[in-house]
Amino acid sequence: MKEYRGFLIDLDGTVYKGTEKIDEAVTFVKQLKDKGFPYLFLTNNSTKHPSDVSDKLNQMGVPSTTDQVFTSSMATAHYIKQQEPNAKVYPVGEKGLHMALEDADLEIVDENADYVVMGLDQTINYEKLAKGALNIRAGATFVATNGDVALPTERGFLPGAGSLISVLSVTTGVEPTFIGKPESIIVDQALEVLGTTRDETLMIGDNYATDILAGINAGIDSLLVHTGVTTKEDLKTIQNKPTYTIDTLAEWTIED
Amino acid sequence: MKEYRGFLIDLDGTVYKGTEKIDEAVTFVKQLKDKGFPYLFLTNNSTKHPSDVSDKLNQMGVPSTTDQVFTSSMATAHYIKQQEPNAKVYPVGEKGLHMALEDADLEIVDENADYVVMGLDQTINYEKLAKGALNIRAGATFVATNGDVALPTERGFLPGAGSLISVLSVTTGVEPTFIGKPESIIVDQALEVLGTTRDETLMIGDNYATDILAGINAGIDSLLVHTGVTTKEDLKTIQNKPTYTIDTLAEWTIED
Structure with a gap:
């Protein structure tokens, strides 16, 4: 070994x-x-901020700091920052994704986005999907935090990021770059x-x-x-x- | 000719x-x-009741009665009624779909559905998708009103029924029977x-x-x-x- x-x-x-x-x-x-x-x-998991994850770990007795947690949202924000440091981003996702983009000093916009970034969003609605589709059709690069199609929960397997993301890929014909x-x-x-x-x-x-x-x-x-x-x-x-x-x-x- | x-x-x-x-x-x-x-x-269009469609046509000077309008929601309800007259149905869709199922005397349920029926739903949310996925995973037959992936609007092409439906097909691995x-x-x-x-x-x-x-x-x-x-x-x-x-x-x- x-x-x-x-x-x-x-x-x-x-x-x-x-x-x-x-x-x-x-x-x-x-x-x-x-x-x-x-x-x-x-x-x-793109939905949580690393500090929330670290808190949960410490409560379980797992030694960890915020800096020791790396989420697919953080990897996605870093990736975009490397590709285009001044990129304007339209995100479809939860707190973890929005905060990761803000932590990376990326500008969040509704229209004329350079990137559409999508992750798991349990507050998804039609308007968010509509804006995502319009931005991609207008030329925005499509990036996805992760492709997991199912989310294991105590209720059973619920729709994961990868299945929600398919709305935008199917309607636009554009496949995203997956990061996770x-x-x-x-x-x-x-x-x-x-x-x-x-x-x-x-x-x-x-x-x-x-x-x-x-x-x-x-x-x-x-x-x-x-x-x-x-x-x-x-x-x-x-x-x-x-x-x-x-x-x-x-x-x-x-x-x- | x-x-x-x-x-x-x-x-x-x-x-x-x-x-x-x-x-x-x-x-x-x-x-x-x-x-x-x-x-x-x-x-x-699965979202409207035939009476609404007929009203719109008459206002444009197109002679029509409610009986002369046949929507994908009505075809879907008829199809299920033929397959299983006492079917319990979990619908994900708008007024037109719900009313068509009720007009066909089909029982609408949240759990233990025999059929999950999905159409365009501009009030889509995660809980509806979650219930759809759970019912399909529990054995419900998956039926879709129509597969149109894009919806033409004055804003541009927005997500159509077929792209929203992909959430359930991707997360469960079950392809629906399309009706429209x-x-x-x-x-x-x-x-x-x-x-x-x-x-x-x-x-x-x-x-x-x-x-x-x-x-x-x-x-x-x-x-x-x-x-x-x-x-x-x-x-x-x-x-x-x-x-x-x-x-x-x-x-x-x-x-x-």
Whole structure:
């Protein structure tokens, strides 16, 4: 087993399940902190501000600061800032997306946008979709925080960002650039924040289709932990395996 | 030219454009009425009740009764009634859809639906989409009034029924049965209402992709009139032509 110096860690299914912490993950992150390894929580959830996520983690006993949370909304804002520093953006999303764009000093507009950015929006309405469509038809570049088609909740699977985003792609015929996992864009951004190299960084997550593929697509090693979505059975039919697979993070030994 | 005894007539682009009547169409429909030929207005617009549509037509001088308007919502309600007379339905749509389901004596429910029916809904919100997704995942049959991806308005092209419907198909992985034009289902239903045979009925419309294809798919003759969407240029690249093509309905001679 290689020694890794930096860790990108998924949240839901890896560190907690909804409102329940996963004990082995709490212990694992505490060890990373004690041993001084840099780590960053990497989430496709575009709706929350990193300070809210960090607060939730700390309440569960998972040591974290706001700077150690990296959301798909933040990756999206960074991406646009890199492409066009003075871009005008029309966002369709929740607080986490709006705040990420503001934190990146991007101008938010209703019309004549350079970019239409869409993420999960549980306050979606027809007027927001109409403005998104009009801006894209007028030439705005279409960017999406993440493509998850379903949102796991206690009620069952509800529509995720990827399914809401399809309204704009179907009506305009324009496919968005996706930023979140499994795309490499969010991992590339996260590595810059973490400050470790590809070679010494490990991507940890429970979901093959997002977390592990993000690692593979970005060319970094990956660790699948069976505490969430992807089962051992699922993995049998998959060709391109994770670098490592474990049942819980208690099985993973952190070098000194 | 064949003699036709019954006429299925599209509305927007054929009889009027938005709020403006098309004079040649008004004269044409008056002649149909004077000569006693049965005609039925066939529209993919699922949002209006037929009485509202008929009122608008009469105000423009187009003779019509409520019974002479057949919407995609009505075709959808008839379709479900034929499939399962006691079906429980969860609708996502506007007044026209709700009223059509009630007119067909179908029970409207939030949960445990046998059918999820979706049409254009300009009051769409996340909770409606969530309930639609949960019902489909629980086994409800998914039916859509029409697949039009864009809605022409004075602001430009806004999201149409087909793009909103994609939220549910993408999140559940279940494709709906579409009822409206260009599907033959709505034409089959309309022929029953009109009471004429396939052989003696003509489908008239301005849009190749909906009106004319509906005629072709249902096996009835079609007349494309260049007062709306489809241009002569568009038609050049199309293999499967309309039976007839004219510039305005003034060119069409109605037999006695």
